[in-house]
Amino acid sequence: MSIPFPTLTDHFAPLASRYDVLFCDVWGVIHNGVAPFPETVDALQRFRAGGGRVVLLTNAPRDGDVVVQFLDTLKVPRDAYDAVVTSGDVARAEIEARRDQAVLHIGPERDYSMFDHLELRFAPVERADYAVCSGLFDDETETPDDYRELMAAMRARDLFMVCANPDRVVERGHELVYCAGAIADLYESMGGAVMFTGKPYRPIYERALARAAALRGAAVPLDRVLAIGDSVRTDLKGAAGFGVDCLFVTAGIHAGELGGHETVDHGALAAIFTEAGLLPAAVTRRLAW
Known part of the structure; x- marks a missing residue:
């Protein structure tokens, strides 16, 4: 049985006001291991400029400080995020x-x-x-x-x-x-x-939520948190299990089965959500403001 198709959007700006905190995946969303995605960096900077907080949530098996250093080498500006929480932590x-x-x-x-x-x-x-x-x-x-x-x-x-x-x-x-x-x-x-120790399991989300609360100086309601990621198995499942919305990015690890990096095969997209039995709040090809 199929499930309803989520909202497909090219722009994050219409969704941004619904959230105070982003749990943003790193590899596949911000960069591909070789270079950052400029439109994604811009979107995160704009969200922070509007008062939001961005916690990068990654299954990197290293300390957060090491991930920050790697992002520096890729020229990902530090004003695109507030903190990094890793499965290595x-x-x-x-x-x-x-x-x-x-x-x-x-x-x-x-x-x-x-x-x-x-x-x-x-x-x-x-x-x-x-x-x-x-x-x-x-x-x-x-x-x-x-x-x-x-x-x-x-x-x-x-x-x-x-x-x-x-x-x-x-x-x-x-x-x-x-x-x-x-x-x-x-x-x-x-x-x-x-x-x-990482996504989709609770410990990494609990650590990220505590970090976000410390940054804001107040508790963060789950309905004001948006997880952004490109993996059904880790990002979508993890967000659903923790009780937060998810913005699903198609031009990541599933790109090959979803029509490529530049297009989206709606039928294939609906199929993977149906198979998972999970639905994100919205879908975008690449995070862009």
């Missing part, structure tokens, strides 16, 4: 609670900031007490299938996994690369226990 809190346990890290060296100053003991799968997955060791050449042997070894020891990035794939330029979520899904399918 949430994962770090879980890791800190396990400081006395030996950890197996699955992921690239660039994610090590998640462990800074925690004085952890790292160990191979044979001696680890649990695992943290932040990504693939080499996401340019590997796929989740390359990790079946490692996942089997973890499962044999019944190791618990903290997944620091629930995304399965992310857009880099115009290519899709695998993320930690794809490995965590494989481990779950083998019977392994996994804690997902």
